[in-house]
Amino acid sequence: MKRTARWVILGLWMMVMVGPVCLAQEGDDGGDGMGRAFGRGNGVRGTVTAAAPGSFTIRTDEGETYQVLYSANSHLMKDRQPITAADVHVGDMLMAGGVVDAKAKTVGAVFLVDIDASQVRQAKAEFGKTWVMGKVTAIHELKITIERANDKQTQTLAVDENTSFRKRREDVTLADVKVGDFISAQGALHADTFLATTLRIMTPGSGPGTGVPGARPGR
Numbered sequence: 001m002k003r004t005a006r007w008v009i010l011g012l013w014m015m016v017m018v019g020p021v022c023l024a025q026e027g028d029d030g031g032d033g034m035g036r037a038f039g040r041g042n043g044v045r046g047t048v049t050a051a052a053p054g055s056f057t058i059r060t061d062e063g064e065t066y067q068v069l070y071s072a073n074s075h076l077m078k079d080r081q082p083i084t085a086a087d088v089h090v091g092d093m094l095m096a097g098g099v100v101d102a103k104a105k106t107v108g109a110v111f112l113v114d115i116d117a118s119q120v121r122q123a124k125a126e127f128g129k130t131w132v133m134g135k136v137t138a139i140h141e142l143k144i145t146i147e148r149a150n151d152k153q154t155q156t157l158a159v160d161e162n163t164s165f166r167k168r169r170e171d172v173t174l175a176d177v178k179v180g181d182f183i184s185a186q187g188a189l190h191a192d193t194f195l196a197t198t199l200r201i202m203t204p205g206s207g208p209g210t211g212v213p214g215a216r217p218g219r
Contacts, residue, residue, distance in 0.1 A: 044068070044107050045095040047117075048088060056085075056112075058094050068096040070109045078114045091117035128155060132194055133184040136177060143193070144177060157185055157194045167201040177201055 044066050046058035056068040070076070076083045088094060093115045099108040123131075127148075132155055134146035144157040159165075165172045177183065177199070185196040 043095060043097040044100055045093065048090050048092045048094050051085070051088060051090065053085075056088060056094060056096075058096070065105060066096075067106045068094065068109050068112065069106060070112060074098075074109050074112060076112045076114065078116075083114065088112075088114045089117070093117070093120050128153075128194070129189045131184070131186045132157065134182070136179050136181045136183060139177060139179060142174070144183070144196075146183065149182075155194060156192065157187075157196050157199070159196050159199065163196050164198045165201070166198070172201065 044058070044060065046060040046064075046066065048056055049059050049065070050057040054069060054071065056070070058066050058068055060066065070085065076085065076088070078087060095113040095115075096107045096109040096111070097113075098110040101107075127150065132146070132148060134148040134155070136144055137147050137154070138145040142159050144159065146155055146157060147153075148155055159174055163174075165174065165176065167176060182202040183199055184202070185194070185199040187194055187196040187198070189195075
């Protein structure tokens with residue numbers, strides 16, 4: 001999968017989680033410091049509803065409105081490349097990491113990650129078909145059952161000798177996947193079974209209810 005697509009999936013993965021953005025508990029943020037900026041409780045994500053010099057207004061999935069404040073010292077990224085504020089548009093998904101004031105509904109952003117509205121729509125449409133994520137509820141031979149992150153639906157993933165398993169930056173095997181793990185996978189849907197070509201295992205304490213870890217599906 002192309003780097004851009006992986007970046008969109010990362011954003012969508014954050015979007016479907018409950019609570020604030022939490023990146024890079026796995027230390028797999030590419031060394032760009034994003035994990036520190038999006039530390040637990042230090043992030044908000046939502047749809048851009050307005051843009052003004054020095055700030056963006058976003059609406060979260062819960063319907064809350066936040067003012068995202070940025071400055072010359074803020075790092076704006078898109079597809080893992082630096083951008084300017086002019087590249088962020090109404091309708092895009094924006095993830096802001098920094099100092100969050102939950103009462104004032106403001107974020108003093110250190111990092112901002114922008115994803116095009118069209119890419120968000122496409123990735124949503126492909127969820128469950130070419131990529132999926134969720135909590136492992138059962139493992140039987142070469143099949144893994146998960147509770148999907150965004151809609152709590154059950155889905156079965158199959159793996160085979162061609163499936164690549166990753167945890168942090170290490171190669172692992174099916175034996176390392178445990179019930180209760182949070183995983184993400186890329187592959188294709190065949191009948192009622194999703195055949196995974198790549199599967200990433202998240203570390204304990206980084207799944208739903210504890211924030212969102214910084215992991216990219218694939219290598």
